[in-house]
Amino acid sequence: MVERPNRPSALSAPPATGPGPQVDIVGSGPSSKVVATLPSGESVEVLLYGATVTSWKSNGGQTENLWLSEKAALDGTKAVRGGIPVVFPVFGPPPKSGHPTSSLPQHGFARTSRWEFLGKSASEDALGSNSVKLDFGLETSGVSDEARKAWPLDFALQYSVTLTKDSLQTVVNVRNEGEQSFEFQFLLHTYLRVNDISKVTINGLLGVEYIDKVLNATTHQQADMSLKITGETDRVYKSIPQDTTSVLEDGKPLFDVVRDNLQDTVVWNPWVEKAAAMGDFAPNDGFKNMVCVEVGTVDGWQKLDKGEVFEGGQIIKSLL
Numbered sequence: 001m002v003e004r005p006n007r008p009s010a011l012s013a014p015p016a017t018g019p020g021p022q023v024d025i026v027g028s029g030p031s032s033k034v035v036a037t038l039p040s041g042e043s044v045e046v047l048l049y050g051a052t053v054t055s056w057k058s059n060g061g062q063t064e065n066l067w068l069s070e071k072a073a074l075d076g077t078k079a080v081r082g083g084i085p086v087v088f089p090v091f092g093p094p095p096k097s098g099h100p101t102s103s104l105p106q107h108g109f110a111r112t113s114r115w116e117f118l119g120k121s122a123s124e125d126a127l128g129s130n131s132v133k134l135d136f137g138l139e140t141s142g143v144s145d146e147a148r149k150a151w152p153l154d155f156a157l158q159y160s161v162t163l164t165k166d167s168l169q170t171v172v173n174v175r176n177e178g179e180q181s182f183e184f185q186f187l188l189h190t191y192l193r194v195n196d197i198s199k200v201t202i203n204g205l206l207g208v209e210y211i212d213k214v215l216n217a218t219t220h221q222q223a224d225m226s227l228k229i230t231g232e233t234d235r236v237y238k239s240i241p242q243d244t245t246s247v248l249e250d251g252k253p254l255f256d257v258v259r260d261n262l263q264d265t266v267v268w269n270p271w272v273e274k275a276a277a278m279g280d281f282a283p284n285d286g287f288k289n290m291v292c293v294e295v296g297t298v299d300g301w302q303k304l305d306k307g308e309v310f311e312g313g314q315i316i317k318s319l320l
């Protein structure tokens with residue numbers, strides 16, 4: 001073999017590519033869901049009804065990070081009690097009258113509409129770690145006649161759910177497809193699973209102003225570094241400067257919830273009486289195993305003119 005002095009050195013071999021993520025559509029009709037599993041075992045399940053994430057497992061598939069009620073309706077008859085329902089175009093009860101959302105039900109129609117699965121894209125980083133992104137779409141033509149009549153505006157939502165080994169990213173893209181401008185609110189109603197609510201602390205809200213819905217919607221300021229849940233809690237933290245809200249249990253970090261272009265966060269736990277009053281909340285003492293940390297834009301309204309787009313979302317890191 002002729003030796004060439006300037007022979008290029010051998011290119012390093014590309015990393016061996018193992019099997020990629022598995023994505024399946026399971027079930028049929030209103031119960032259809034998309035299930036994605038990484039080769040390392042982590043998984044996510046997204047019901048087409050509401051594009052509701054109903055399960056997210058990390059640690060090779062051994063740790064469920066989301067709380068889902070044992071009585072959650074998963075057949076498209078009712079918004080899912082648990083997981084990550086998508087709230088759009090209004091948060092909470094709509095303004096009583098005089099606003100375009102006034103005739104809509106609490107939390108709008110996105111969580112009770114059937115979304116379309118737009119497809120998956122998988123990727124692998126330099127270290128061979130996989131991720132998978134699932135895209136879902138909902139537009140004006142996909143909502144019920146009732147919802148369209150109540151909010152007759154042309155919109156398109158794209159919702160992307162990306163699973164990595166230790167995180168779940170959920171991002172929405174809202175587009176005004178019509179001639180008229182519109183206003184909306186958006187929120188990701190995430191039910192995080194915890195072992196014992198009495199040991200949970202929530203950090204990252206110090207100094208932030210909040211509306212306390214349990215105290216007649218009065219305004220307060222978070223004075224303690226750590227928020228503890230010791231009773232019914234329903235607070236809207238507004239315009240939070242720091243982008244991460246951390247959930248700890250027994251002093252150990254459980255989750256970091258990182259907001260992207262969403263300024264507000266609702267912290268909700270129904271506690272004993274409210275939990276018992278909800279027909280789809282089970283078991284009754286399930287409130288001990290969950291806390292909702294709901295990122296969103298719900299203080300005031302986002303306005304989109306014709307053709308404009310808004311994008312916002314979260315990354316939840318499982319730190320267990």
Ligand SMILES: O=P(O)(O)OC[C@H]1O[C@@H](O)[C@H](O)[C@@H](O)[C@@H]1O
Pocket residue numbers: 079092106107189213234235266268294
């Ligand atoms: O029962 P729903 O409509 O799912 O709402 C649950 C809770 O959702 C929270 O986001 C609200 O702040 C609470 O006031 C509300 O009770």
